[in-house]
Amino acid sequence: MQLDQHTIAALAEHLENAELNARAVEKITNNYPDMDWEDAYAIQDEIRARKAARGTPVAGLKMGLTSPAKIRQMGVKEPIYGFLNGLHGYDSGARIDTGMLIHPKVEAEIGFVLNRPLAGPGCHIGEVLAATEYVVAAVEVIDSRYENFKFDLKSVIADNTSAARYVVGRRCVGADGLDLKNLGIVLRKNGQVETLASGAAVVGHPAASVAMLANMLGARDREIPAGVLVMTGGATEAIAVARGDRVQVDYQWLGSVEMEFY
Ligand code: 0L1
Ligand code: MG
Numbered sequence: 561m562q563l564d565q566h567t568i569a570a571l572a573e574h575l576e577n578a579e580l581n582a583r584a585v586e587k588i589t590n591n592y593p594d595m596d597w598e599d600a601y602a603i604q605d606e607i608r609a610r611k612a613a614r615g616t617p618v619a620g621l622k623m624g625l626t627s628p629a630k631i632r633q634m635g636v637k638e639p640i641y642g643f644l645n646g647l648h649g650y651d652s653g654a655r656i657d658t659g660m661l662i663h664p665k666v667e668a669e670i671g672f673v674l675n676r677p678l679a680g681p682g683c684h685i686g687e688v689l690a691a692t693e694y695v696v697a698a699v700e701v702i703d704s705r706y707e708n709f710k711f712d713l714k715s716v717i718a719d720n721t722s723a724a725r726y727v728v729g730r731r732c733v734g735a736d737g738l739d740l741k742n743l744g745i746v747l748r749k750n751g752q753v754e755t756l757a758s759g760a761a762v763v764g765h766p767a768a769s770v771a772m773l774a775n776m777l778g779a780r781d782r783e784i785p786a787g788v789l790v791m792t793g794g795a796t797e798a799i800a801v802a803r804g805d806r807v808q809v810d811y812q813w814l815g816s817v818e819m820e821f822y
Contacts, residue, residue: 626793
């Protein structure tokens, strides 16, 4: 690690304040160009600890930058992970306040809930599918705390991978016999089709994204707990939304997720 504990705590406070005040800040690597991956995840962990100290539940985990669409859109290379703030999870049909967000975007994802914990090394798709309690449609609302949504990988890891809100579908489906790779997704904004994807857009198979997460966590002596929501990363690119927009995402076999921004 390159940063001391004092700097990590100060950067966590800085980024969390940007989130809480819905105010964009410059990417932190401008002032800390030598920070490394461990520093970036340590800042994310510190944000998580700050929220936990105020009683905020962690509802799950998310993978980010898992699809070619997202990798192209953000100009970055590798998947990253973050956590889901339980106070910011909604059911389909939710109304979401844009006044608390900076420059929100939506992306269609596939969620997993496991019936036993998983940790790498060596976790693979088969192990994930065998441990899957159910799969559920989920849409992430991301909102980078960085000006103009511009960042590098270390800055965005520290910023909890732009996690802001998430909206979950009402249909929970077992993984057995579900063709997750060929599952079609259509994202509409105000009735217009904005983007299409299939499950294969998420690192080839959404369960592979869960395995990747288990392996990344295992390398840090952590695990994916049973019973929490795991969002596998945007299958589509992220679509900007603003006050007054209505978003509907239709998932083959998993139903729809809808939300309105006010
Ligand atoms: O969930 C995501 O894929 C977000 C990862 C961070 C990059 C972004 O803000 O798009
Ligand atoms: Mg996402």
